[in-house]
Amino acid sequence: MFLESKEEVIIEKEEFKPLIVAFCCNWCSYAGADLAGTSRQNYPANIRIIKVPCSCRVNPNFVLRAFQNGADGVVIAGCHPGDCHYSTGNYFTRRRLTIFTNLLDYIGIERERLKVDWISAAEANKFASVMNEVLEKVHKLGPNRKLRDVRWKR
Amino acid sequence: MARIGVFVCWCGSNIAGIVDVKEVAKEAAKMPGVVLSTDYQYMCSEIGQNLFKNAIKEQKLDRVVVAACSPRMHEATFRKAAESVGLNPYLVEIANIREHCSWVHKNKVEATEKAIALVRAAVAKATLNQELIAGEIGIEKRALVIGGGIAGIQTALDIADAGYTVDIIEKTPSIGGKMAQIDKTFPTLDCSACILTPKMVDASMHPNINIHTYSEVEKVSGYVGNFEVTINKKARSVIMEKCSGCGVCIEKCPSKKTKSEFEEGLINRKAIYTPFPQAVPNVPVIDREACIKFKTGKCGICKKVCTAEAIDFEQENTKIVQKYGVIIVSTGYDLMDLDRFGEYAYGEDPDVITSLEFERLTNAAGPTSGKLLRPSNHKKPEKVVFIQCVGSRDNTCRGKTYCSKICCMYTAKHAMLIKEKYPDIEVHVFYIDIRTPGKNFDEFQRRAVEYYGVNYIKGMVGKVFPDGEKLIVSGVDTLIGETIEIDADLVVLAVATKAKDDAEELGRKLSISTDTNNFFTEAHPKLRPVETHSAGIYLAGACQGPKDIPETVAQASAAASKAIILLSKSKLVNNPCVAEVDEALCCGCLECTNICPYEAISSKTIEIREHGKIVKKLVSEVNEALCQGCGGCTVTCRPSAIDLNGFSNKQILAEVDALCF
Numbered sequence: 055m056f057l058e059s060k061e062e063v064i065i066e067k068e069e070f071k072p073l074i075v076a077f078c079c080n081w082c083s084y085a086g087a088d089l090a091g092t093s094r095q096n097y098p099a100n101i102r103i104i105k106v107p108c109s110c111r112v113n114p115n116f117v118l119r120a121f122q123n124g125a126d127g128v129v130i131a132g133c134h135p136g137d138c139h140y141s142t143g144n145y146f147t148r149r150r151l152t153i154f155t156n157l158l159d160y161i162g163i164e165r166e167r168l169k170v171d172w173i174s175a176a177e178a179n180k181f182a183s184v185m186n187e188v189l190e191k192v193h194k195l196g197p198n199r200k201l202r203d204v205r206w207k208r
Numbered sequence: 209m210a211r212i213g214v215f216v217c218w219c220g221s222n223i224a225g226i227v228d229v230k231e232v233a234k235e236a237a238k239m240p241g242v243v244l245s246t247d248y249q250y251m252c253s254e255i256g257q258n259l260f261k262n263a264i265k266e267q268k269l270d271r272v273v274v275a276a277c278s279p280r281m282h283e284a285t286f287r288k289a290a291e292s293v294g295l296n297p298y299l300v301e302i303a304n305i306r307e308h309c310s311w312v313h314k315n316k317v318e319a320t321e322k323a324i325a326l327v328r329a330a331v332a333k334a335t336l337n338q339e340l341i342a343g344e345i346g347i348e349k350r351a352l353v354i355g356g357g358i359a360g361i362q363t364a365l366d367i368a369d370a371g372y373t374v375d376i377i378e379k380t381p382s383i384g385g386k387m388a389q390i391d392k393t394f395p396t397l398d399c400s401a402c403i404l405t406p407k408m409v410d411a412s413m414h415p416n417i418n419i420h421t422y423s424e425v426e427k428v429s430g431y432v433g434n435f436e437v438t439i440n441k442k443a444r445s446v447i448m449e450k451c452s453g454c455g456v457c458i459e460k461c462p463s464k465k466t467k468s469e470f471e472e473g474l475i476n477r478k479a480i481y482t483p484f485p486q487a488v489p490n491v492p493v494i495d496r497e498a499c500i501k502f503k504t505g506k507c508g509i510c511k512k513v514c515t516a517e518a519i520d521f522e523q524e525n526t527k528i529v530q531k532y533g534v535i536i537v538s539t540g541y542d543l544m545d546l547d548r549f550g551e552y553a554y555g556e557d558p559d560v561i562t563s564l565e566f567e568r569l570t571n572a573a574g575p576t577s578g579k580l581l582r583p584s585n586h587k588k589p590e591k592v593v594f595i596q597c598v599g600s601r602d603n604t605c606r607g608k609t610y611c612s613k614i615c616c617m618y619t620a621k622h623a624m625l626i627k628e629k630y631p632d633i634e635v636h637v638f639y640i641d642i643r644t645p646g647k648n649f650d651e652f653q654r655r656a657v658e659y660y661g662v663n664y665i666k667g668m669v670g671k672v673f674p675d676g677e678k679l680i681v682s683g684v685d686t687l688i689g690e691t692i693e694i695d696a697d698l699v700v701l702a703v704a705t706k707a708k709d710d711a712e713e714l715g716r717k718l719s720i721s722t723d724t725n726n727f728f729t730e731a732h733p734k735l736r737p738v739e740t741h742s743a744g745i746y747l748a749g750a751c752q753g754p755k756d757i758p759e760t761v762a763q764a765s766a767a768a769s770k771a772i773i774l775l776s777k778s779k780l781v782n783n784p785c786v787a788e789v790d791e792a793l794c795c796g797c798l799e800c801t802n803i804c805p806y807e808a809i810s811s812k813t814i815e816i817r818e819h820g821k822i823v824k825k826l827v828s829e830v831n832e833a834l835c836q837g838c839g840g841c842t843v844t845c846r847p848s849a850i851d852l853n854g855f856s857n858k859q860i861l862a863e864v865d866a867l868c869f
Contacts, residue, residue, distance in 0.1 A: 073867075073868060075864060075867055075868065084280075085280065087307065087308055088278045088280055088304075088307040088308075090307075090312060091278070091306065091307025091308060091311035091312050092307060092311070094311055094312065095312060096312055096313070096314060097312055097313075098313075098318075099309070099313040099315060099318035099319055099321070099322045100318075100322075102322065102325055102326065102329070102867040103304070103308050104329070104860065104863050104864065104867065105279070106839065106855060106860065107785070107837050107838055107839050107852070107855055108838040108839055108840065110838060110839065110840035110843065111838065111839030111840065111842065111843070111852065111855060111860075112843070113842065113843045113857065113860075114843075115857070115861075116860055116861065116864055119861055119864050119865070120864050120867075120868060123864065123865055123868035124868045125864075125867075125868050136721070136723070136724070137729075139741055139838075140741075140805055140806075140836055140838035140840070141719060141720075141721050141741060141805045142805045142840075143805070143838045143840050146803060146840050146843070150843065182312075
């Protein structure tokens with residue numbers, strides 16, 4: 055009986071399913087995610103993608119709102135530097151989110167919960183591996199409780 | 209309250225095999241605003257589309273969500289279908305439950321849960337969707353070609369033949385470009401000038417083509433269909449309309465100290481000159497830095513001898529402002545500087561020359577009238593060594609990482625040209641690899657080896673140094689694993705091609721991007737090879753990457769046809785998903801104007817009523833035709849006054865909320 059209950063505890067711990075919100079730019083990363091689908095690259099179902107025209111459209115507010123509403127990790131994916139469809143958008147993303155990551159550090163959110171990466175339309179493998187990597191890290195960190203709005207029920 | 213319809217597609221078993229579509233439809237029906245939720249096997253089929261259209265009409269739906277494949281696949285299909293029954297196409301939202309769900313997940317329960325979340329996000333966004341109407345813009349039916357080499361000439365001729373006016377801007381005094389310098393072309397060995405000069409004349413005689421030589425692009429503003437370009441026409445000091453091209457002025461000019469650019473510095477030219485005898489236009493130009501009259505004020509011989517009274521020392525640079533619908537960039541390439549390659553003794557020993565200098569040396573119209581003579585002592589060489597990949601495929605910081613593509617072929621050509629004229633000259637070629645893909649290319653290179661007996665040595669050269677009258681080329685033959693030394697009379701370097709030095713600057717003016725090597729970047733490496741990311745600007749020739757003549761001409765015609773497609777339209781439809789300013793919130797800091805890569809945001813002063821008084825207020829203003837809808841400005845805006853239609857702050861936040869539900 056004792057042994058069984060211990061196992062149950064372990065199972066319960068493993069059942070933490072982190073929720074990851076991924077903002078993907080329309081031209082590279084969203085297409086990369088599509089290609090991951092076409093080439094049947096498996097990644098866990100708790101990654102939810104939001105399409106934005108460019109990674110520079112992602113306002114840090116969106117990231118905070120995701121954390122507030124119970125997301126455990128956020129990914130922002132854009133075209134590789136130099137390849138932005140809008141020529142310079144991802145440079146702004148890079149700078150803004152570097153500063154924003156520092157802010158997250160300051161308020162006590164682990165910086166591993168936010169990932170900014172460049173995934174081209176051809177990088178289906180990279181898309182899946184980045185998602186798996188973020189998920190693994192967030193899994194280790196456990197649920198995000200710092201910013202979570204207590205009125206939110208999840 | 210919105211009346212939303214949700215349509216869940218099975219996509220055969222692609223979605224329904226993993227996702228419980230019935231469950232998704234059932235859950236969707238409970239979402240706020242959803243009045244209809246249904247599923248069907250193939251929503252994109254005709255029956256599926258009819259179901260979609262009828263539901264919109266019968267249920268008076270004002271928003272629709274299709275949970276199906278990626279919006280990149282069928283968003284356009286459903287938008288069109290919605291438009292056909294009178295629903296604004298931008299009220300359609302797609303939930304991607306195939307590529308982003310059923311195809312990447314194996315667990316049915318989790319996949320269904322995710323599909324429901326994705327539909328919930330799409331419903332939340334759709335609720336906030338607004339009708340967007342695409343604007344129309346007119347098109348200036350005129351094309352600008354920047355660069356008058358073979359690429360520019362071909363593009364201009366094609367567009368002009370289609371009936372549109374074309375202006376060519378060329379930096380040097382004549383069109384023709386690099387191809388005019390070349391002696392023979394591979395793999396046919398036909399004379400380069402014989403095939404190029406007729407095209408140059410065609411371009412100059414064409415009623416639809418205007419050529420601005422000795423001119424540069426100073427400023428570009430505007431957008432697709434309506435570019436406004438300022439052209440700086442440098443003072444030629446010769447009146448084009450009066451000059452008869454007799455050449456007496458050139459003959460009598462006493463200043464002979466300037467190296468001829470066209471002859472690659474092998475001989476000098478006068479201060480008043482035409483680059484080459486077949487120049488188009490055949491009007492000389494005065495090099496003000498070399499001219500004695502401009503330097504000391506004493507001379508003016510050319511003016512005295514000119515019977516047409518065409519010389520005008522007072523001429524000034526003029527600026528032309530012209531509107532264009534499309535721009536084609538065909539600025540070509542240059543050879544790399546060899547400052548960092550001291551081992552080849554280029555610049556130290558006159559008998560070490562570049563391949564382009566060799567073209568002039570072997571050209572019948574060149575400085576030696578086609579006789580192959582050593583530049584040092586004007587004697588016929590006995591041994592010639594060619595060194596390939598000088599600076600190409602070089603991973604160190606001094607060279608270029610890419611293959612220059614044309615060197616293997618032109619070196620084989622050069623070797624053959626020597627052997628043809630002087631079978632007694634020994635020819636050696638050092639190479640890393642021979643790369644000859646192309647129609648009749650490999651046969652051509654093999655002919656050099658097998659028929660003409662050119663000695664190909666696989667290996668690189670370590671040093672070239674003078675030994676008496678000779679040059680010792682010390683290299684390694686990797687196939688036999690030995691170092692070898694050849695006492696050559698002439699060494700020809702196949703120097704790497706590079707992008708023009710001012711490519712980046714021009715790219716910035718046109719807001720088109722360049723790659724790490726400063727070649728212009730195409731919109732898609734495979735599917736949009738001649739377009740740039742800026743609508744209405746196209747690329748032709750070696751400014752996009754190293755290319756041979758047939759490829760350049762093919763790309764030039766491709767760019768021309770893209771330009772013609774655009775020019776033939778009566779109106780352009782622009783993307784309505786553009787930024788919009790809320791003037792009441794805008795504080796006039798104009799941060800957004802700095803970030804915009806398209807310079808689409810400007811400022812204006814408006815009058816508002818504040819506390820009963822009318823006050824002036826500075827606000828930003830978005831030019832809808834210029835805005836491409838990246839949304840970068842929305843994040844810089846502190847009062848959140850600027851928002852992006854179709855991807856508004858509220859819409860994205862609603863999606864975030866729905867996904868975290």
